[in-house]
Amino acid sequence: MNSTRTGSTRYTPDAVPAPGPSAARMTIPAPTDPAASARAQHPSSRPVPAILSARTLTKTYGSTTALSGLTLDIRAGESVAIMGTSGSGKTTLLHCLAGIVLPDSGRITLNTAAGSTRIDSLNESGRSRLRRESFGFVFQQGLLIPELTALENVAIALMLNGLDRTTAEQASAGWLQSLGLAGMEQRRIGELSGGQAQRVAIARAQVTGAGVIFADEPTGALDSATSAEVMQVLLDSTTGASKTLVVVTHDDTVASRCARVVSLQDGRLVGDSAGGAR
Numbered sequence: 001m002n003s004t005r006t007g008s009t010r011y012t013p014d015a016v017p018a019p020g021p022s023a024a025r026m027t028i029p030a031p032t033d034p035a036a037s038a039r040a041q042h043p044s045s046r047p048v049p050a051i052l053s054a055r056t057l058t059k060t061y062g063s064t065t066a067l068s069g070l071t072l073d074i075r076a077g078e079s080v081a082i083m084g085t086s087g088s089g090k091t092t093l094l095h096c097l098a099g100i101v102l103p104d105s106g107r108i109t110l111n112t113a114a115g116s117t118r119i120d121s122l123n124e125s126g127r128s129r130l131r132r133e134s135f136g137f138v139f140q141q142g143l144l145i146p147e148l149t150a151l152e153n154v155a156i157a158l159m160l161n162g163l164d165r166t167t168a169e170q171a172s173a174g175w176l177q178s179l180g181l182a183g184m185e186q187r188r189i190g191e192l193s194g195g196q197a198q199r200v201a202i203a204r205a206q207v208t209g210a211g212v213i214f215a216d217e218p219t220g221a222l223d224s225a226t227s228a229e230v231m232q233v234l235l236d237s238t239t240g241a242s243k244t245l246v247v248v249t250h251d252d253t254v255a256s257r258c259a260r261v262v263s264l265q266d267g268r269l270v271g272d273s274a275g276g277a278r
């Protein structure tokens, strides 16, 4: 485990849709090794299965090849940093894995307790539903809605999944509290610091109970101290609760906090190594 890891707060993966989660209920003891957490769910010596499996993905935009036969397995409960030079295909890979864009060819399979889903075979509405229900997203700017409060920005993710406003806001308040934003629920996004806004984005990504969180440069707009704090919150609330985290980053420090670092070049996987968080 990374020696710089300081936080000890962990978050239950089932915070939703239980109404009115308290900070006490949402906080459980010290973090464990994410891979060990995943293995604990599979107590035999069998390897942890891939929750996301991508096979020979290709994607071109006009004459630009963004992905070129890329194959990657991501195991349940691990944190994976995707690195590479600008234009190497990182975001395209993340978008394909998350069902935001379709590859031109290749397969992407999501394996969960509910069964296997071929993401590349889903139509737009199927992928939209998958994104809402199974995945959470944290982007560089958070993509928060400035006109809404912090609480509303989180609750909207649940309301889009059909929860009533009261229940959604109760669950959202619990997440904001557990991520250190108690008392800031009614602030609009412009009234929060960059790090606080990213915590709102992290809460929104996870309030639905999504098992896989995708983050694209989640700390890209933050100073290094705030970046470290946000990364800690992101790790504690995802792999610290046996969820899977996939992070696109240019930042070696962010990557070093992950259990695994994969490197892309010209749309191909050219490196796959253990990160600092082992």
Ligand SMILES: Nc1ncnc2c1ncn2[C@@H]1O[C@H](COP(=O)(O)OP(=O)(O)OP(=O)(O)O)[C@@H](O)[C@H]1O
Pocket: 061, 064, 065, 066, 084, 085, 086, 087, 088, 089, 090, 091, 092, 093
């Ligand atoms: N929607 C698009 N239309 C046209 N070209 C695209 C599109 N999306 C990506 N590309 C091109 O595909 C290649 C890979 O882009 P991608 O954004 O995946 O790279 P990246 O590694 O994430 O880059 P960066 O680090 O600069 O964000 C680049 O050459 C990019 O210009």
